Amino acid sequence: MDLQKIEQLLDAYFEGDTDVADEKMLKAYFSGDEVAPHLEPYREMFAYFAQAKSEKTNVEVKTIQTEKPGILKSMRSWYSIAALFVVALGVTFFLQNNPNQITDAERIEAEIAFEKTKQALNFFSHQFNESASKLKVLNEFEESTNKIFK
Amino acid sequence: MQKQEFLYIVMPLKDKLYRMAKRILVSHDEAEDAVQEVFLKLWNGKDSIKKYSKPEAFAMTMTKNYCLDRLKSKQASNLTIVHQNYKSYDSRTEDQVEAKDGVSMVFEIMKQLPEQQRIILQLRDVEEYEYSEIAEVMEMNETAIRVNLSRARKIVREELIKKYNYGLTKN
Numbered sequence: 271m272d273l274q275k276i277e278q279l280l281d282a283y284f285e286g287d288t289d290v291a292d293e294k295m296l297k298a299y300f301s302g303d304e305v306a307p308h309l310e311p312y313r314e315m316f317a318y319f320a321q322a323k324s325e326k327t328n329v330e331v332k333t334i335q336t337e338k339p340g341i342l343k344s345m346r347s348w349y350s351i352a353a354l355f356v357v358a359l360g361v362t363f364f365l366q367n368n369p370n371q372i373t374d375a376e377r378i379e380a381e382i383a384f385e386k387t388k389q390a391l392n393f394f395s396h397q398f399n400e401s402a403s404k405l406k407v408l409n410e411f412e413e414s415t416n417k418i419f420k
Numbered sequence: 421m422q423k424q425e426f427l428y429i430v431m432p433l434k435d436k437l438y439r440m441a442k443r444i445l446v447s448h449d450e451a452e453d454a455v456q457e458v459f460l461k462l463w464n465g466k467d468s469i470k471k472y473s474k475p476e477a478f479a480m481t482m483t484k485n486y487c488l489d490r491l492k493s494k495q496a497s498n499l500t501i502v503h504q505n506y507k508s509y510d511s512r513t514e515d516q517v518e519a520k521d522g523v524s525m526v527f528e529i530m531k532q533l534p535e536q537q538r539i540i541l542q543l544r545d546v547e548e549y550e551y552s553e554i555a556e557v558m559e560m561n562e563t564a565i566r567v568n569l570s571r572a573r574k575i576v577r578e579e580l581i582k583k584y585n586y587g588l589t590k591n
Contacts, residue, residue: 286570318526
């Protein structure tokens, strides 16, 4: 590329009148080996641009990986309601089905147990009443002592 | 918007955003933090990113504003990040900078530029954005961009020639 063209471009460049294509041409010229001696200082400037562009980062976008998508998050509040529903349904079915599940043998057994308990309780109360009636003697004794010590 | 789609849009911008952040904040760590932060903001507002015709310009604007805010709050609390964190360059870049002395000179000159000019120069000469795109990112009109760009380039040229001549006479 001829020197005159480069100098022209360079002047335009410093006035901010070049487009991206012109600037690429300048960059190409200054990255080459045939830079005119009096343009040498500019070489560093363009070398800087090239180098600044090669800077890279290894930043990881870690904040995003821990985030859950929004839809799942809003669904989460419905989980508890759904769980409650399931439990309520389960309990209802359990209560409805259970009485029918008792077999005849079991019912008879339960009735026998009920009768036996009734007998035992009757026996107990009978005994209790019997002993209580024996205490009437004591009452009489207390009455007579009250009469004496009044 | 799904995560995959989001990453597809945003991941190619990672290095550009990082370079932008680094140009403004200078420190490598600060710049990476800023990029993280901007990604988080973009992710949180991921449904509105679709509304923008150019997600890249949008992300760039966001990075620029975030970094300038960081810089402002740093200066307000009297923390001069420029000099303190200068050494925290990652070794890779540091080696490169040391190897090319002339280029590191330009890095130094860049730091002296006002932020706005520095950002415009970065967008134009490093990232090769069109004027209209820069105007969008900077929220300025194109004429102002051209003026600032020309000014920034001239400052770099003057400083460079000054240092270059100094170096020549010294040796």
